[in-house]
Structures are given as structure tokens and as C-alpha cells.
Amino acid sequence: MRDINPVLLRELRGRLRTPRSYWLLCGALFLVSSISLLIYSAEYASMNGQPTFNGSSGHTVFLSLVVTALVVVTAIAPIMAAGSISGERERQTFDLIVLTQLRPIDIVLGKTAATFAYCLLFVTALTPFMAITFLIGGVDIGELAMMYVIIMSTAFLYTCIGVYWSTRTQTAITATGYALATILGVLLVLPVLVLVLPEVLPGWIDDSTTTWRQLMLAIHPYATIIFTQDAIRMSTVWTNQYTIFGVTVAGPAMWVLSVAVSWFWSCVCSILSIRRLTPPTIKGAS
Amino acid sequence: MIEFRSVSKSYGNTHALVSLSCVIPRGATVGLIGPNGSGKTTALRLLTTLITPTSGDIIVDGLSVCADPTHVRQRIGYMPDTFGVYESMTATEYLDFYARCGTMAPAQRSAIIPSMLARVGLSDAAQTAVMSLSRGMAQRLSLGRALLHNPDILVLDEPASGLDPRARIELRTLLHALHDEGKTIFISSHILSDLADLCTHMLILEHGKTVAYDTLANMTRFTQQQSISVALTHPAPTIIDVAATCGYSTHPTATDPLRFDLTGSTLAADRAALLRALLAADIPVHTFAPQEAALEQAFLQMTSTDQHMQETPHA
Incomplete structure (x- = not known):
């Protein structure tokens, strides 16, 4: 049987043996549950104290959980991943790993999997809170699964971005800065572009459909959640109609597209990370 | 090679x-x-x-x-x-991690790690956290x-x-x-x-x-000192003349009046002849020690002092 990736094993051991991980997890869960409780309380108050076991309230609480979980993942995935390789450089342990027989792909996969595993732990720990929304009602298992897939794809992409910057920088703080700047740049700039582009390029953008918006925002998990709510309301969970140059074609639903785009960019980041760690060979050297 | x-x-x-x-x-x-x-x-x-x-x-x-x-x-x-x-890692886990990175099979790992710890004298520290090892133990x-x-x-x-x-x-x-x-x-x-x-x-x-x-x-x-350190049990001024007859110069040392540095031929036969002459002249020789070549001296002679002077301007 093939051994578990040693980098993954070491990272998991190191991370789970320190109290920092437990406190971080506790803090994240406290944040998510607090925000959900606040929103439920607001819903309850708006019903004039009447019991709110209806679909609307359950769905609102569910969405607040999903968005808060996404915010937490947006923060912890790049921050943890950014310190993975640059942190080894700071501790002066990176040279020793590079000199072993581990391939660059093993190092990158180990580091990526370790951070992703922590995000998975967080999302798994969130499950009991998600389950409460079933008691209230308004959420089905399909939607829950869909949101889990979006959150985990986002976590994976942001982890890969963090690891990529980690391979490029000497210190964890620099890598974290670059990773957060990249992610926040995409999250903040894309919606602005969506608003501004029809004004700037009126002849180029067909503003009568939402297709170009959906395609541009496919990398934006928060926008994906909003568009997916529309799709769920219209019961078009798996497919979507896209109008391109006046032609309407059926395509995958926005969330499927978003997941595919996330995985594509995750692969790009991972390949770039592996290339960064591959020792340069000088052809023709004797 | x-x-x-x-x-x-x-x-x-x-x-x-x-x-x-x-x-x-x-x-x-x-x-x-x-x-x-x-x-x-x-x-x-x-x-x-x-x-x-x-x-x-x-x-x-x-x-x-x-x-x-x-x-x-x-x-x-x-x-x-x-x-x-690495935080929270014992000495055994530290070696196990690098053995795994070296794609060593589990059986090989379990055999080599205890023997390696024994070889570097760390068997007793096998389960000690790496962070708490002394500098010497960490180096080993x-x-x-x-x-x-x-x-x-x-x-x-x-x-x-x-x-x-x-x-x-x-x-x-x-x-x-x-x-x-x-x-x-x-x-x-x-x-x-x-x-x-x-x-x-x-x-x-x-x-x-x-x-x-x-x-x-x-x-x-290259830098071998052509000197012999000779220590006497009591003063004998004739050592200068006896050494001179053998072709050696005698230099008293500043710190010990009974100790001299004799410079001349570095050939073993000549040095043996000098020792025989000293003994024959009843010079009370306590020690007769050709100076060992010193790496420090080779290093100092071959490297300039510019760097040191630049680093320690107040020295």
C-alpha cells in the first residue's frame, strides 16, 4: 500500500497538535453560529414573536450560515496556505525537504491537501448548524449539497492561490498579503467591472441578458450563490440558458460553471506552484 | 569523485x-x-x-x-x-518524516530510525520533542x-x-x-x-x-615552522653556542627563561644531531619538541587581513 504523503501527514500532525487550530476552529464556529442566531432572532422579531418555523426563515438562516462559512473560508484558506512553503523557508526547513526524494508535485499536493483538509474539518463541523435549518424548514438536501460543493471548491481555489504565492515568496506575511490581495481583488473588482463595463463599452456588451454577468462572475462564489438562489426558485438547478451574440443556448447551471472555473484555476495555480519548485536544469551542462 | x-x-x-x-x-x-x-x-x-x-x-x-x-x-x-x-515533533517523528520523504518502505524505516538514533547517541531522546533538544543533540x-x-x-x-x-x-x-x-x-x-x-x-x-x-x-x-621548542630544567647559557655549532639559531622566549626556540634545518637527521650535541654538552634538556605545523598559521598567511579589519574597525 502506498504511504500517505509525508508532507500532508506532518502538516496535519503539526497543525492538530497545537491549541491554535482548536481555538481557530472554535472561533470560526462561534462566529458562524452567532451570526445565524442574530439573523434568526431578527426574523423572529419581525414576526412579532410568533413561531417562525416556516420556509422563509429557515432559508434565511441557511443562507446566512453559507455566506458566513464562505467568508471564514475566504479568510482561513489563503492565510493558512500562504504560510505553508514560505513558512518552511522562514524556519529554514525548506532546503531539507527539497533535497529529499520528494517530487515538487508531492510537496505542493501535501501542502494543498493539508490546508484543504482543515477547511473540510471546518465545513464538517458546521454540519450540525446546517442541520438546524432542516428543523426550521425551507431547505432541501440538494441545495445543501450544492452549497457545500461551492464552499469546498472555493476553499480549494483559495488554498491553491495561497500555496502558489507561498512558493513565490520568502516570508509567510508577504505570501499572505499577495494571496489576500489576489482574492479580494477578484471579489471586489469583478462586481465593479460588471457594473461599469456596460457604461464604458456600450456597443460591446449586450446588457439585455445576464449571460455576460454570469460568465464574468463565475469565479465569484458570493455572486454564484445569489445566481443559484434564482435558479433554485426557477427549478433550473442543473442547466441554464445563455444568450451569446443573440443566440440562446443551454449550458450548465451557474454553480456548475463556477465549480468548473474554480477547479480550472486551482489546477493552473497548482501547476505554477509545481513549476516554481522544480529545480532548474541547465541543458548542455557537462 | x-x-x-x-x-x-x-x-x-x-x-x-x-x-x-x-x-x-x-x-x-x-x-x-x-x-x-x-x-x-x-x-x-x-x-x-x-x-x-x-x-x-x-x-x-x-x-x-x-x-x-x-x-x-x-x-x-x-x-x-x-x-x-518543526513544532510538536519528537526526534523519532523527525527522522520518520525525512525517511518517508526519502520514499523509504515502512519496514526499512522502522529498522533504520532506532539504529540511526543510536548511532548519533540519541536513543534516550527518541521521544523527546525536537524543540527541547540541546544544540548539540539537535546537531546530532x-x-x-x-x-x-x-x-x-x-x-x-x-x-x-x-x-x-x-x-x-x-x-x-x-x-x-x-x-x-x-x-x-x-x-x-x-x-x-x-x-x-x-x-x-x-x-x-x-x-x-x-x-x-x-x-x-x-x-x-607550506607554512611549517622551522623551529624546535627546547625547555631546560635549569639555566645553561652554553645552549646558544652548542646550537650554533649545529647550524641552529637560539631565540629565548619572552614568557619562560628556561624555554628557547631553535631555528634551522627541518631535516630529521639534523634535528637528531642537534639533540645529541645538546646532551653531549650536558645541557639539561627537559623537552625537545619540533613545532607542529599549524593550520591557523597557514590560514593566516594565505588570507589577507583586510576583511577582518573591515569587520572589526575598533579592534
Whole structure:
């Protein structure tokens, strides 16, 4: 049987043996549950104290959980991943790993999997809170699964971005800065572009459909959640109609597209990370 | 065999290493000495493939560090000057991690790790957290890690730095044993007395340039003092005349009126004749000791003092 990736094993051991991980997890869960409780309380108050076991309230609480979980993942995935390789450089342990027989792909996969595993732990720990929304009602298992897939794809992409910057920088703080700047740049700039582009390029953008918006925002998990709510309301969970140059074609639903785009960019980041760690060979050297 | 072929390394306009060329025979223990910033660590990092040369190449058992770094790495065990620490890891887990990284099978790992801990004298610290090991123990663990995959070549950057005398002696004993096993060892160190004891060859660098590369015997012969230290049991002024008849000059030492330095021929026969003459003249000789060649003196003679003066302007 093939051994578990040693980098993954070491990272998991190191991370789970320190109290920092437990406190971080506790803090994240406290944040998510607090925000959900606040929103439920607001819903309850708006019903004039009447019991709110209806679909609307359950769905609102569910969405607040999903968005808060996404915010937490947006923060912890790049921050943890950014310190993975640059942190080894700071501790002066990176040279020793590079000199072993581990391939660059093993190092990158180990580091990526370790951070992703922590995000998975967080999302798994969130499950009991998600389950409460079933008691209230308004959420089905399909939607829950869909949101889990979006959150985990986002976590994976942001982890890969963090690891990529980690391979490029000497210190964890620099890598974290670059990773957060990249992610926040995409999250903040894309919606602005969506608003501004029809004004700037009126002849180029067909503003009568939402297709170009959906395609541009496919990398934006928060926008994906909003568009997916529309799709769920219209019961078009798996497919979507896209109008391109006046032609309407059926395509995958926005969330499927978003997941595919996330995985594509995750692969790009991972390949770039592996290339960064591959020792340069000088052809023709004797 | 390791061959440096006109290896140079530059960082922008800074030339860290300039055209280093030398051939290191298999089984040699090479001491790398030089002032701070002379290019020692650069030379070691080039050999370990951690950095690539700006020009030239290093051939390790027929493999080029430029063209085939992956295979070169399999032959080299590297012990850096700093001991990188992983939190919450025991000494056993530390070695297990690197053994796994070396794609060692579980059965092989479980056999080699206890024996490696025993070899570096850390069996009692097997379950001790790496963070809490003393500097000497950490250095030995680091050496154990470097030896895990049984490399032919060991590259040690300042292995004795910061060690107490006992730890230094233990490390030296371990390195002697490794030399006896036929491993080629590269050691960079500022502790010249350790190098003089360990090394078969010396490479002296200064400002990135090669000052000297030779066997230790040849290098110290170059600066060998042509003097004999003679100590008397009581004063005997005639020693000057007797030594002069044998062709030796006598120089009293400043610290001890009964001790003299005699300079002249370094031939063993001439020195034996001098001793016989002293005894025949009833000179009360207590000790008669030809001065040993000193690596420190070779180093001081071969390297300039500019660097030191620049670093310690108030000295």
C-alpha cells in the first residue's frame, strides 16, 4: 500500500497538535453560529414573536450560515496556505525537504491537501448548524449539497492561490498579503467591472441578458450563490440558458460553471506552484 | 569523485564565488575555510544543487549538478548551519518524516530510525520533542537525518558551531567514523583545530576566490615552522653556542627563561644531531619538541587581513 504523503501527514500532525487550530476552529464556529442566531432572532422579531418555523426563515438562516462559512473560508484558506512553503523557508526547513526524494508535485499536493483538509474539518463541523435549518424548514438536501460543493471548491481555489504565492515568496506575511490581495481583488473588482463595463463599452456588451454577468462572475462564489438562489426558485438547478451574440443556448447551471472555473484555476495555480519548485536544469551542462 | 569546473556564482554585481576549480577524490574529508562572506556556504549550496551556478559546473560521480540535480541529490546528505525546527515533533517523528520523504518502505524505516538514533547517541531522546533538544543533540539529530539515505557524500555547514566542548568531541568522533566508512565529507567551519584533526584536504576561499586547495599535509608544510621548542630544567647559557655549532639559531622566549626556540634545518637527521650535541654538552634538556605545523598559521598567511579589519574597525 502506498504511504500517505509525508508532507500532508506532518502538516496535519503539526497543525492538530497545537491549541491554535482548536481555538481557530472554535472561533470560526462561534462566529458562524452567532451570526445565524442574530439573523434568526431578527426574523423572529419581525414576526412579532410568533413561531417562525416556516420556509422563509429557515432559508434565511441557511443562507446566512453559507455566506458566513464562505467568508471564514475566504479568510482561513489563503492565510493558512500562504504560510505553508514560505513558512518552511522562514524556519529554514525548506532546503531539507527539497533535497529529499520528494517530487515538487508531492510537496505542493501535501501542502494543498493539508490546508484543504482543515477547511473540510471546518465545513464538517458546521454540519450540525446546517442541520438546524432542516428543523426550521425551507431547505432541501440538494441545495445543501450544492452549497457545500461551492464552499469546498472555493476553499480549494483559495488554498491553491495561497500555496502558489507561498512558493513565490520568502516570508509567510508577504505570501499572505499577495494571496489576500489576489482574492479580494477578484471579489471586489469583478462586481465593479460588471457594473461599469456596460457604461464604458456600450456597443460591446449586450446588457439585455445576464449571460455576460454570469460568465464574468463565475469565479465569484458570493455572486454564484445569489445566481443559484434564482435558479433554485426557477427549478433550473442543473442547466441554464445563455444568450451569446443573440443566440440562446443551454449550458450548465451557474454553480456548475463556477465549480468548473474554480477547479480550472486551482489546477493552473497548482501547476505554477509545481513549476516554481522544480529545480532548474541547465541543458548542455557537462 | 567531485569535480568543480570553473564554478562561479554571482548575485547581481556581487561575485559570491569566482571560478572555483578543484577535484576532490572519493573518501576525502575536505575542510572549507575562509573569512565570513568568502563563498563557503555558496560553494556548499552549489554542490547540494540548492542553487545553480552562474557559469561552470560541478560533477558528482559523473553527474552534473546543472543537468541532473535530482540524481545528484540522492548521493548527498546535507546538514545546514541552522537546525530548522518543526513544532510538536519528537526526534523519532523527525527522522520518520525525512525517511518517508526519502520514499523509504515502512519496514526499512522502522529498522533504520532506532539504529540511526543510536548511532548519533540519541536513543534516550527518541521521544523527546525536537524543540527541547540541546544544540548539540539537535546537531546530532540533524546529522542523523543527513545520513538516513546512506549518502556517499556529506555536506556539513558549520556543524560544530555553538557546540560545547563535549558535543564537539562527540561530533568529531562521529565524523571520524564516517570518514573511515569511506564517505566523502565536505565541512565548512571556523574551528580550524577541528578541521586540522578531521580533514585530508583543505580549500581556502577569500572574497569568492580560491586561495588554496591541497592536501592538509601539503598545505601545512607550506607554512611549517622551522623551529624546535627546547625547555631546560635549569639555566645553561652554553645552549646558544652548542646550537650554533649545529647550524641552529637560539631565540629565548619572552614568557619562560628556561624555554628557547631553535631555528634551522627541518631535516630529521639534523634535528637528531642537534639533540645529541645538546646532551653531549650536558645541557639539561627537559623537552625537545619540533613545532607542529599549524593550520591557523597557514590560514593566516594565505588570507589577507583586510576583511577582518573591515569587520572589526575598533579592534
